[in-house]
Amino acid sequence: YRILHQPLFRNSLLAGVGYLELANAADFAANVWNQIPVPLHAKILMAIGGPCALCMTLVAARDMYLSAANVRLLRQERSFLAESISTNHGVNTREVLTEVIDRILMDLLMGIGALLVGIGTLLAIWGADRTIYRISNLLSGYVGNGLAAGFGLVNAVWSVYLVWRFQQCWAACSSSTSSDEVSESEKGPRLNVELPAPLKTKLRARMRALQVHALVNGINGLVAGAASMVTATMWYGYVVLVPCIVSLILLNVFWRARLGYDR
Template identity: 50%
Template sequence: MPPSQDTLSSLVSDKAFHHEENETTDLPPSSVTFTRHRRKLRVTNPPWYRNSLLASVGFLEFANAGDFAANVWNDVPIPLYAKIFMAIGGPLALLISIAALRDGILSWQNVRILQEERRYLFLLRLQHLNPPATTPVDQASVRLIDRRLGVGYRELGSEVIDRIVMDLFLGIGALLVGTGTIMAIWGANSYIYFISNLLSGFVGNGFAAAYGVLNAVWSIYLIWRFRGHDRACMSSTALTPFRDRLHRRFQYFIWHAVVSAITGLVAGAASMLTCRMWWGYVMLIPCMLLEVGCNQFWRVLLGYDRPIVSSQPHWGLIPDYTYREESKQCKESKEVEEEKDNVLLDTLASVISMQKAFSPLPPTHILGDVDWSSLDSLLLFILNHHLFDSLCGWLASDSSVPKDLRHSLFRLDADYTEITLTLADLRGLPDSDRPRLHDLCRNFLYTEGRQVMVGRERFLLEMVGYAAWKDGQLG
């Protein structure tokens, strides 16, 4: 039976609204903190690494074509139709630079979160390497932390090079090209003509060429890395049940890296040619389209959301959380070490099963004893599988949630800038609202819950691949 409902107690100030979890259970207290800006709620705790790449930055290469009119009709007097094209291409390039700025900010938020996670993981690793005098070093936990750090290195590199550096270089290039193109409208003035040619020519387009080289170097590293993952996984008999998923995942990364490297190099060279030769734009057009495709490919098939590892009890493959002290007392040390080595495969198998279960007609034998007709059973299931913060975020933002229920849960009619929601809040709803919340919880599992599991699978596949790759190198 689920724990009994308790009376809600709240600590209210003029700026924050908090619920306190007073239930006595064997589950860790779960709460989600939101900040509100203009009636929009954003989850701030627990922090997540987000697949926040903007679709609009796929059009950054279009800024290189914004100077078409300025370069093709680079003479005086300037034809009227050329001025019209300049008045369109210049502001378009400037607008694209704004998208680069916005994406760079989102990526920097991810970088800060990943750096925070790495600091904690290094401290956790040091703790395992320096146990009390009578305790042996937990090598399996150290290996798991090392694998986590290795995947985090790739995530951090993708954020810095594939987003921040790209946004910086191509954003500045778009800004210069757009400014130079607009200035070309008044190209009859000799000084303006000179500066316009400089900005919309080699200087502005040089940033795209420089990024193309940097991106190619990073892409070559990714190709080498994921080919190593793929070979290691294909040669491991222990990974046979997941071989197709692993191979497909790593091939996706390789394809993306190959296309991105070639596109970046060709687009950089073409942008430099456009300064003098109109046919450079012919080379640039397919690169523009491929960049849009690469952007969409990453957002849909490669990127994922995941919670970061922290000292709080939360899904994140923390060895201390997965294997508690009581299990060590019941088993021989060697058996525990072997189980810890299999934690990735066990978790991956569980996540894949959960994906299959989250369908409009869930196979209950996969989900165990959860009662889909009971709200309390669903809430405990969501909490047990570390989906509570995702549920709260979904309730705060999804259009299917009735406005009056959202107002009741998040106190949107009050002037709070910070709101904390707990399990007790959902259980403490009036009886009239419980059926609606029950339907919403089921809908959440079929939609957002399944997407959370897809993100977990993508991350775990990379963890398994990296672990197999490193174990092969060490072996």
């Protein structure tokens, strides 16, 4: 037998997604040695960087497919939450928006950006032709990198919301009722019973970890977006971009290992 639909919400973020920002830096040789005639060593680097950027579009497409499966499942789940408490709706909404913004939108914009950068980098090999030279500069410059910058702005706004949202969650948890301490036969209003200290500690640690991830991710996206626009004309933008690439890879590992979950 073969299951036709994904039965669980999965922590399916691909490790390769952490390298999408690196793909947008694959135009290093095309931007640094933006001259005619093109030096031989620059052509070699372009021949390496271009295909690498193009390959990353496949990773982005695969991750988008996996995220879309999660979104379909969450939308089906929402129909069963019509009579449930608003907290369940809030969790479902946050999970949907996280999948849509942090994965689908990122994969779409960064994947298309990597595609344009890869094509522009390969075209730069034949930069002696004036028409090809101009097209290459556009694709591997402001057009290709502009998509990453645009996502950085959207991601920053979303990250600010997440930091605020997780703070609200912690405030609610700190004053909520523990279901273990309330009788199932209780017919009256819920008692305001404190959660056990160990559970509060775990909740606090998770909320803080989620806040740190959102904050670093938002700042990283803004800085990387700005740096990628600088690299279109000035090589030292890559000096700022390198720490952002490393940070994105570490954030990807942190999410897959500590924050993501199956349910």
